[in-house]
Amino acid sequence: MKSKITIEYCPKCHWLMRSAWLAQELLTTFEDDLLEVSLRPSEVAGRFQIILDDQLIFDRKREGHFPEAKELKQLVRDIICPERSLGHSDKK
Numbered sequence: 001m002k003s004k005i006t007i008e009y010c011p012k013c014h015w016l017m018r019s020a021w022l023a024q025e026l027l028t029t030f031e032d033d034l035l036e037v038s039l040r041p042s043e044v045a046g047r048f049q050i051i052l053d054d055q056l057i058f059d060r061k062r063e064g065h066f067p068e069a070k071e072l073k074q075l076v077r078d079i080i081c082p083e084r085s086l087g088h089s090d091k092k
Helices: 016-029 071-078
Strands: 001-008 034-041 048-052 055-059
Touching: 001 016, 001 071, 016 034, 016 048, 016 071, 048 071, 055 071
Parallel strands: 001 034
Antiparallel strands: 001 048, 048 055
């Protein structure tokens, strides 16, 4: 079964472009594994979270930073297809 990812971002903080870029990175890397990547404007100021199939996998406040594309791809891969290589984006 293909997975769904939701990127919840704060529109008041102007994080739509960052969210769209990360969505593009995920869709490009996992095009055969994802059913959808959706962008959800948050009603909570300062929120930036990434949810994979109802599981919170990244929270900006908890982690203290925004995810880099490489970091996010590794998180998603480790859950949906851990045997897969990410090439240059893989862990060292």
